[in-house]
Amino acid sequence: MQKKKGPLLVDARGNQVNFNPMRDVNLVRLFVFPTIILLIVINIFPLLWSLVLSFTDYSARLQTEWGVNPEWEGTKNYVALFTNPDIWLKFITTGKYVLMSVGGEMILGFGLALLLQTKFAGRGIIYVLLVLPMTMSPVIVGLMWKLFMDPNWGMFNFMLGLGRIDWAQDPARNLYAIVIVDIWMWTPFVMLLSMAGLSAVPQYLYEAAEVDRASWWFKFSRITLPMTYPLLLIALIFRVMDAFKIFDLPMGLVGRGSGAPPLLSMEVYSQTFMTWRTSYGSALGYIMLIVIIAITSVLIKYLNKAKH
Amino acid sequence: MVKKFGDFTAVKELDLTIHDGEFLVLLGPSGCGKTTTLRCISGLEIPTSGSIILDGVDVTDRRASQRDIAFVFQLYALYPHLTAYKNIAFPLKAQHVPKEEMDKEVDRVVKMLRIEHILDRKPKHLSGGDMQRVALGRALVRHPKVFLLDEPIGTLDAAFREEMRTELKALHVDINATSVYVTHDQEEAMSMGDRIAVMNAGVLQQIGEPHEVYANPVNLFVARFIGSPGMNLLACKPETGENGQLGLRMRGNNELLELPGTLQQLLKEKVERDHSLVLGVRPEDTTVHTAEQEHSLAAEVYVTEKMGSYHIVDLSYGEEIVRARTSAYVDMEIGQNVRMSFDMGRVRFFDSESGQSIMN
Structure with a gap:
């Protein structure tokens, strides 16, 4: 028998087969493998490596020398973290921030979606304008609002008639400034998901409820809310995850000065890249990760329940 | 009332009175x-003009929730x-009825x-029939002034539909x-309605008891629409035969069909000479003969539909098809030459131009 040209492979039964890159299964591999390799190199390995580092005294500023930098320290970083009285303030501040910004976004976003259900002239333009903030880079948004909220010549105070309030630099206020800007930026996201949820509620249910003599509130609480609840929950999960680790927006708006609000991600940044306690920063990062996973898994549990 | 959607008129000048306790079927x-x-x-749509009177009260401008009606939707x-x-x-x-009373009513x-x-x-987790029952339950739990049902059993399978029909x-x-x-x-309408209102293209065609609508359709649309299969409709023209009697010149095979005296009288009174007519006759009033027969027309068996308890024999008559309902024990061959005759006491005549019945 004449030998066929091309590379030969062996299938499960030991028969020789020609490798054909255009076969479905090979095509799938061709597309998937590079992605997986990329993921491992830039995501999974750093994730695991930072976990290892969090148990050492590694500093990225110093020369890497095994046994010296990094040197194995066990749980020392974690103990230090939990015994540091400041850390609780950071957790509380971050929690406060998440609660305020995500709460505001959920209420405003769902409210706007309800309003946008009615058809009116110019609805399309309003829709696009409302979605625009979401399309911008958070750092740019932060810098833009820094100018907008400037106490001397910013438009924000002027438009609200508030006088010379220093939103971005006053430590008593800058957390609220970040909350306001975050709400401005991410309300459209909640609005979009809410609109998707609302449009999935069939019109005939409202008609049935109308015939059943239900009031507006009864229809809202017994049909609209329960039927959009799963999508609202998805919006909530995304927003909580994102808000908990917010970094770029406060970085642009407030900066990293001493007056900056004590947010966890800012602490990770300053520990890791300002004081170069890389291992300590990694440990804090891991604690944040665990907290986020814990919160979202509770929410996802509710989501799964809602789906049934 | 009139209802328009933009330029499209969905309901044209409908004037309809529904009696208390009646089961009225809107068919079309x-x-x-x-x-x-x-x-x-129901109040889910507002008429463009006209008014809706419920129990003596004009409710045209009231919302559905203010009308005290129950509505069973097509998709439940x-x-x-x-x-x-x-x-x-x-x-x-929704009406904040106390829990005890609610439980009792449910x-x-x-x-x-x-x-x-x-x-x-x-x-x-419910079957179609159970969903339907729940939807009915939701309507029945109150004591509304009127029940409105929009094709409530249209999506069920045939056997179950019959069961639900009886139940309803x-x-x-x-x-x-x-x-x-x-x-x-139309079968559902015939079997359920106290009265049937037949509609077409937004216009009420005829309203009456099922048998009346079936036996005496007011126009060609109703004649075709009611009955399964619908009425046979044959083009013809009144013509005086050689014997001096008024008969019908059938367009199908150009034969002259003799008429009994009463029908001759009717046509003389109501129809101008040479006016084209349509003769309508129900399949069950059409008889197929394999032998020569008086007052009959020549036709050819086109196809036989075996329905179990009876046969529908499709006869080709010129360019027209005539359906006859025969016993299930009659066998006809395709292409067989036969004669057909009609129960002349039950035939109906329509004006071929206006489509209206000339019988009333």
Whole structure:
């Protein structure tokens, strides 16, 4: 028998087969493998490596020398973290921030979606304008609002008639400034998901409820809310995850000065890249990760329940 | 009332009175305006002009929730996130009826519909028939002024549809509530309605008791639409034969069909000479003969549809097809030459131009 040209492979039964890159299964591999390799190199390995580092005294500023930098320290970083009285303030501040910004976004976003259900002239333009903030880079948004909220010549105070309030630099206020800007930026996201949820509620249910003599509130609480609840929950999960680790927006708006609000991600940044306690920063990062996973898994549990 | 959607007129100058306790069926093909009419009665649509009087009160400008009506939707419109029990109790809950009374009312309805075993299930775990029963339960749990039903059994399979048809009719007899029932299925309409209102293209064609509409359709549309198969319609022209008697020159095979005296008299009175007519005759009033027969027409067997308890024999008569209902024990061969005759006491005549019956 004449030998066929091309590379030969062996299938499960030991028969020789020609490798054909255009076969479905090979095509799938061709597309998937590079992605997986990329993921491992830039995501999974750093994730695991930072976990290892969090148990050492590694500093990225110093020369890497095994046994010296990094040197194995066990749980020392974690103990230090939990015994540091400041850390609780950071957790509380971050929690406060998440609660305020995500709460505001959920209420405003769902409210706007309800309003946008009615058809009116110019609805399309309003829709696009409302979605625009979401399309911008958070750092740019932060810098833009820094100018907008400037106490001397910013438009924000002027438009609200508030006088010379220093939103971005006053430590008593800058957390609220970040909350306001975050709400401005991410309300459209909640609005979009809410609109998707609302449009999935069939019109005939409202008609049935109308015939059943239900009031507006009864229809809202017994049909609209329960039927959009799963999508609202998805919006909530995304927003909580994102808000908990917010970094770029406060970085642009407030900066990293001493007056900056004590947010966890800012602490990770300053520990890791300002004081170069890389291992300590990694440990804090891991604690944040665990907290986020814990919160979202509770929410996802509710989501799964809602789906049934 | 009139109902327009933009330039499209869905219902044209409808004038309809529904009696107390009556089961009225709105019947017509898709897009004839029957559902729109029902939605106008319910208040889910507002008529463009005209008025809707419910129990002597003009309710035209009232919302559906202010009209005290119950509506059973075509696709049931059950609340998917609520159990069967909660679906049925919804109208009472919306009215803040005390829990005890609510349970009592739901219990009454549930027993009537025999659905005790599915109360804690959500709609997606219910069969079509059970969903229908829950939807009915939601309507029955209140005591509304009128029940509006929009093709409520249209999506069920054939056998089950018949069962539900009987159930619905029995239910109506039990509670004796005024009901308006929309369907495109003329069999359903015939079997259920106290009266039938036939609609086409937004216009009410005929309203009357089922038998009246069946036996004496007012125009060609109703003649074709009611009955399965519909009425045979044959083009013809009155003509005086060689014997001096008035007969019908049939367009199909150009034969002269003799007429009994009463019909001759009728045509003389109502029809101008040489005016084209359409003769309408029901398949069960059409007889097929294999031998020569008086007052009959020559035809050829085109196809036989065997329905089990009877046969429908399609006869080709010139370019027309005539359907005859025969006993299930008659065998005809395709292409066989036969004679057909009509029960002349039951034939109907229509003006071929206007399509209107000339019998009234």
